[in-house]
Structures are given as structure tokens and as C-alpha cells.
Amino acid sequence: MFCYQCEQTQDGTGCNGLKGVCGKTSFVASLQDLLLNVTKKISTFTSMSRQLGTKNPEVDRFVLESLFSTVTNVNFDEVRFKEYLQKAESQLEKAEKDYREVCQSKGIQPKMPTFAKSFWKANPDLGSLIEEGKKFSILKRNRSKDLTGIEEMILYGIKGGAAYLEHAKVLGIEDEEAYSFMHDCLKKLTEELSLDELLKLAMDTGKWNFKVMELLDKANTQGYGDPVPTKVSISPVAGKCIVVSGHDLYDLELVLKQTENKNINVYTHGEMLPAHGYPKLKKYKHLVGNYGGAWQNQKKEFSAFPGSILMTTNCIVPPSDAYRHRVFTRSVVGFPGVQHILSDDLSPLINSALLNKGFLKDSPRKEILVGFGHKTVLGIADLIIDAVKSGAIKHFFLIGGCDGYELDRNYFTDFAKRVPKDCVILTLACGKYRFNKLDFGTIKHKGVEIPRLLDIGQCNDSYSAIKIAVALAEAFKTDVNGLPLSLILSWFEQKAVAVLLTLLSLGVKNIRIGPRLPAFLTPPVVKVLVDNFGIKPISSSPKKDLKELLKK
Ligand code: FS2
Ligand code: SF4
Structure with missing residues (x-):
């Protein structure tokens, strides 16, 4: 296997051998490589069909799911990948048929792609699929490391955006333009583009992801209202319990609806924390608080959690025997030996919670504040602008x-602690757990206490952060780069790649990124990013970096 799609990749260069750092086996890696290869073929036909005016929602949705399933810490289950590959075969046939038919109806000669139509024998066993997948390892690519790295960066951006599109889709929002770009981009990734063409495609992917995040913002806010500032308890209370992790608000709502009046308390975990700010979710009295910290602590925290656990999306880490039987997965998430709930009936999760002892007593109440989406922050824009002036x-x-996991991620805690008292920290995604339980106090202006730490939401709520920055820039008659604003980003998986491409495509410069640069970016490509966008890795000294940034 070879995989370098996430930040924790082995030795900072790439996971190889029998298992990746995340726990992904070489077998699953091979099945993922094969699935991605077939998905690109499906999208090649679909892209051509769409240009001729025909579309197939089933194929669109399959491509989304397939991409999302290969994101870091999403699915570790060989059997599920075998199922995806079986579906992929039929979707490829459908996509090709759609293309032939639309050509025929328009009297056009089909331009058949050069790749082989049939990629495996009928009903292959798992072993044959794994063998087949080895042909599509990144290391077998016939391109330079620089170009392969950019192709992969674009693919990771598309995977991240696909994850967001999937969340919007679950809430009933789909978008034809978004699907079209996704297919076109995957098709282009099979065409051996030049460096310049790839750099342009990377920027287009960033712009696409901005629209995708906008769609998801629309889906979340139409479904659950605009987030409002909300105090969230981080202390367990006595009673039976379920913890819901991941990003999928729809699944959280299902849990809340199905546990009403059942004397089960529901906790959010990880990226689900911002759910407390949404009016239509916070109305549930038995949504009692947030449990634990970021994804990497789940082995310890879930072992100690006396109830059942629902993983709606990434990040799942291989569960230990202590709690595996209490974990349930949804949607694209999977782990061997963990129960997957396909239908919207969550009885297995609820029954497991009832069988477990729950928290026996209340803990002393502590709170954190969430709910600073763009509507809330821009609702006090005049006050903020005046405070800046x-x-x-x-x-x-x-x-x-x-x-x-890395200890050097403490950089972000140290940095936040050192931020001067007359500065505001905006935060989003699970990196916030490095400092969101600290008391940063407020800045008092015109009798209003403005919190110094504003939690904007999940990683996809980068959309909100961009809306806030753009509105402030307009008010100050400048662009985002002209604001007294610095971005210090911690990255880990492919959604972060999508968000980074979005920021770059919008012309945001001088972003600090850490804890280390992506392994898929070779030194010449890093140079392009530094020269054009002023991207800089964080140093080992938050004090030094802060001093430099405050000179702005
Ligand atoms: Fe954190 Fe993991 Fe949000 Fe990422 S919970 S690293 O998938 O998407 O951020
Ligand atoms: Fe390694 Fe990350 Fe790939 Fe897992 S997802 S195999 S940790 S690079």
C-alpha cells in the first residue's frame, strides 16, 4: 500500500507496509485505490453525458458516497468496500449506457475513453479485488512526483467537497452544477494535465468547494435555523446516555427524536459540538451537553462512556474491545465488527444505551459557548467594526x-493562550478542542461584552468564517488580506485540503499551516504555493509567529 492523503502519514512521507498510521490495512487501501479508479471512470462517462444534457441522479449519488468512503478515518471495512465495488461495476455500466444513448439520440459518434470497459471478472472474490487494486497504487502512476502530488491534492479536495455535498444531500439539497464540476474534475484527473492546467484545476476545485460549503450552510440553516450563541454543558449528568459524533446533523436529529421521553440523555462529541447552537436541535431538553474532546481521544473517552456511541461520519478510530460492542456506524462510516445501521430506525443504538448503566451521578457543571455563525457575528457587525476603529x-x-495525535499540535493551544487581550479568536472544526475549554474572557465595547473566543462551527463552517471576513473587508474598504486578520490553520484530512484550496482560490494570502506541510506536496510545488500565496508552515515558536503576525 501507499497512502499519503492525511497529515499523520508515516514519517511524513507516506504509509506503506501492512497498515497505515490510522489503522487502515493494506487490503482496504488497495480496495480504496480500485474504487477511486473506477469512480474516475464512472465520472468520465457522466461528465460527457452531462455535457450533452443528460444526467443520472443515481450515478451522481454513488460517486459522492464512493469518494466520501475513502476519506481518512471513515471506513476501515473490507466487506463494505467489496459492496461499493460491486455497485461501482453496475454504476459504470449505467454511466456508459447513458453516454451511448445520449450520443445516439443526438446522432453523435461516441468518443469512447481508452480505459478498459470491464475491470474485473464477474463476481470476483475479495482477494481478486485486492490484487486488482494494487495496479492503481499511487506508486504505479506514470507521472512525476510533482504532478502526481498535485493530482492527489485535487482529488483530496474533491473528496472533502463530496463529504460536504453528501451532508447537504441528506438534508434534501443537491445541486446540478456541483455534480457537474465533480464529474468534470475527476475526468480531468485521468487526462495527464500539465502543471499549469493542474494548478488551475486546483483553484477551480477551491471555488467549487466554496459553493459546496454554501449549499451545506443553506441545508443546515434551512433545516435547523441559524445558529445562535448557546452555552453548552461539558459535564455529564446522571442517566442513561448516547453520544453522537461526526458532522451529520440529520443523524443527530434522528437520535433526538427517537429518544424523546425515553429517559436517555444525548451528548455531542467532536465535530457535533456546534449542533447545540441550532434552534431546532437545541430545543430538545435531553440534548444535555458535549462529551469528551477531539477525535483522537475517543479510545480513552469512549471506554469510559457508560452508554452507546453513534459515529455519523469521520473521524472513527479503531475501537478497542472495551467499547466496540457499544459503537454503531451510519452512512459511509464502517469498521469490521461494528454494527452498521442502514435504516433510519435507530433501535439498536437506543437498546444498547438502555442496557448500559449510564452516568450514575451529576458532575459539577462547566460550560463552553458555541453558535457564532455568520448570521450572529454579522448581526453585531457595526459593533465589531466600531470596536476595531x-x-x-x-x-x-x-x-x-x-x-x-501529535504533541506539536500543542502549538495551537500555546498560540491561543498568548493572543493579546485586545484580540479576538475565531475558531472552527475539531482543532478548537486544543483551547475551547479555556476562559478567554470578553472585550467590553459600548457596554457590550464581546466574547474573545468565537466558535464558528464545524470545518464546513469555514464558509461562515469567509462570509464574516469578506463583510468586514467590505466595511473597511479593503480585501481580506488588508484586514487585521491572520489565519493559523491546523490540517489533518481531506476536508481541510478542500477548505485550504477554497481560501487560496479566494486570494487569501499568508496562511500559516501546521503542524507540518502535506507529504503530497513536493518542494517545487510548495515553492509555487509560497511564491503565489505566501503560505508558511508554523514555526516551533508560537511566541515568534504571533509577534510576526501582529506586525501586520
Ligand atoms: Fe476533525 Fe476529523 Fe471536521 Fe476533520 S473530526 S479531523 O474529519 O472533518 O475536522
Ligand atoms: Fe496513512 Fe493517513 Fe492514509 Fe491512513 S489515511 S493510511 S494515516 S496517510
Whole structure:
């Protein structure tokens, strides 16, 4: 196997051998390589059909799911990948048929792609699929490392955006343009584009992801209302319990509806924390608080959790025997030996919660504050602008992104702690758990207490952060780069790649990124990013970086 799609990749270069750092086996890696290869073929036909005016929602949705299933810490289950591959075969046939038919109806000669139509024998066993997948390892690619790295970066951006599209789809929002770009882009990734063409495609992918995040924002806010500032308890209370992790608000709502009046308390975990700010979710009295921290602590935290656990999306880590039987997965998430709930009937999860002892007593109440989406922040835009003009607020720091195991991620805690008292910190995604339980206090301006730490939401709520920055820039008659704003991003998986491409495509410069640069970016490509966008890795000294950034 070879995989370098996430930040924790082995030795900072790539996971190889029998297992990746995340726990993904070489077998699953091979099945994922094969699935991605077939998905690109499906999208090649679909892209051509769409240009001729025909579309197939079933194929669109399959491609989304297939891409999402290969994101880091989503699915570790060989059997599920075998099922995806079986579906992929029929979807490829459908996509080709659609293309032939639309050509025929328009009297056009089909331009058949050069790849082989049939990619395996009928009803292959798992072993044959794994063998087949080895042919599509990144290492077998006949391109330079620089170009392969950019192709992969674009693919990871598309995977991240596909994950967001899937969440929007679950809430009933789909978009034809978004599907079209996804297929076109995957087709282009089979065409051996030049460096310049790939760089342009990377920027287009960033722009696409901005629209995708906008769609998801629309889906979330239409479904659950605009987030409002909300105090969230981080202390368990006595009673039976379920913890819901991941990003999927729809699944959380299902849990809340199906546990009403059952004396089960529901907790959010990880990226589900911002759910507390949505009016139509916070109305449930038995949504009692947030449990634990970021994804990488789940082995310890879930072992200690006396109830059942629902993983709606990434990040799942291989569960230990202590709690595996209490974990349930949904949608694209999978782990061997863990129960997957396909239908919207969550009885297995609820029954498991009832069988477990629950928390026996209340813990002393502690709270954190969430719910600062773009509507809330821009609702007090005049106050914020005045605070900046008067000097009450000197600078904004967006410290956000993913969390992870590495100790050097403490950089982000140290950085946040050192931010001067006249500056505001905006945060989003699971990286916030490095500092969101600290008390940053408020900045008092015109009798209003403005919290110094504003939690904007999940990683996809980068959309909100961009809306806020653009509105402030307009008010100050400048662009985002002209604001007293610095971005310090922690990255881990492919949604972060999508968000980074979005920021770059919008012309945001001088982003600090850490804890280390992606392994898929070779030195010449890093140079392009540094020269064009001023991207800079974080140093080992938050104090030094902060000093430099405050000079802005
Ligand atoms: Fe954190 Fe993991 Fe949000 Fe990422 S919970 S690293 O998937 O998407 O961020
Ligand atoms: Fe390694 Fe990350 Fe790939 Fe897992 S997802 S195999 S940790 S690079």
C-alpha cells in the first residue's frame, strides 16, 4: 500500500507496509485505490453525458458516497468496500449506457475513453479485488512526483467537497452544477494535465468547494435555523446516555427524536459540538451537553462512556474491545465488527444505551459557548467594526482546523493562550478542542461584552468564517488580506485540503499551516504555493509567529 492523503502519514512521507498510521490495512487501501479508479471512470462517462444534457441522479449519488468512503478515518471495512465495488461495476455500466444513448439520440459518434470497459471478472472474490487494486497504487502512476502530488491534492479536495455535498444531500439539497464540476474534475484527473492546467484545476476545485460549503450552510440553516450563541454543558449528568459524533446533523436529529421521553440523555462529541447552537436541535431538553474532546481521544473517552456511541461520519478510530460492542456506524462510516445501521430506525443504538448503566451521578457543571455563525457575528457587525476603529479590538486570529495525535499540535493551544487581550479568536472544526475549554474572557465595547473566543462551527463552517471576513473587508474598504486578520490553520484530512484550496482560490494570502506541510506536496510545488500565496508552515515558536503576525 501507499497512502499519503492525511497529515499523520508515516514519517511524513507516506504509509506503506501492512497498515497505515490510522489503522487502515493494506487490503482496504488497495480496495480504496480500485474504487477511486473506477469512480474516475464512472465520472468520465457522466461528465460527457452531462455535457450533452443528460444526467443520472443515481450515478451522481454513488460517486459522492464512493469518494466520501475513502476519506481518512471513515471506513476501515473490507466487506463494505467489496459492496461499493460491486455497485461501482453496475454504476459504470449505467454511466456508459447513458453516454451511448445520449450520443445516439443526438446522432453523435461516441468518443469512447481508452480505459478498459470491464475491470474485473464477474463476481470476483475479495482477494481478486485486492490484487486488482494494487495496479492503481499511487506508486504505479506514470507521472512525476510533482504532478502526481498535485493530482492527489485535487482529488483530496474533491473528496472533502463530496463529504460536504453528501451532508447537504441528506438534508434534501443537491445541486446540478456541483455534480457537474465533480464529474468534470475527476475526468480531468485521468487526462495527464500539465502543471499549469493542474494548478488551475486546483483553484477551480477551491471555488467549487466554496459553493459546496454554501449549499451545506443553506441545508443546515434551512433545516435547523441559524445558529445562535448557546452555552453548552461539558459535564455529564446522571442517566442513561448516547453520544453522537461526526458532522451529520440529520443523524443527530434522528437520535433526538427517537429518544424523546425515553429517559436517555444525548451528548455531542467532536465535530457535533456546534449542533447545540441550532434552534431546532437545541430545543430538545435531553440534548444535555458535549462529551469528551477531539477525535483522537475517543479510545480513552469512549471506554469510559457508560452508554452507546453513534459515529455519523469521520473521524472513527479503531475501537478497542472495551467499547466496540457499544459503537454503531451510519452512512459511509464502517469498521469490521461494528454494527452498521442502514435504516433510519435507530433501535439498536437506543437498546444498547438502555442496557448500559449510564452516568450514575451529576458532575459539577462547566460550560463552553458555541453558535457564532455568520448570521450572529454579522448581526453585531457595526459593533465589531466600531470596536476595531476605536482600537478596542486590534486583531483577529482564525485558529482552526483539525486536531490530531501529535504533541506539536500543542502549538495551537500555546498560540491561543498568548493572543493579546485586545484580540479576538475565531475558531472552527475539531482543532478548537486544543483551547475551547479555556476562559478567554470578553472585550467590553459600548457596554457590550464581546466574547474573545468565537466558535464558528464545524470545518464546513469555514464558509461562515469567509462570509464574516469578506463583510468586514467590505466595511473597511479593503480585501481580506488588508484586514487585521491572520489565519493559523491546523490540517489533518481531506476536508481541510478542500477548505485550504477554497481560501487560496479566494486570494487569501499568508496562511500559516501546521503542524507540518502535506507529504503530497513536493518542494517545487510548495515553492509555487509560497511564491503565489505566501503560505508558511508554523514555526516551533508560537511566541515568534504571533509577534510576526501582529506586525501586520
Ligand atoms: Fe476533525 Fe476529523 Fe471536521 Fe476533520 S473530526 S479531523 O474529519 O472533518 O475536522
Ligand atoms: Fe496513512 Fe493517513 Fe492514509 Fe491512513 S489515511 S493510511 S494515516 S496517510
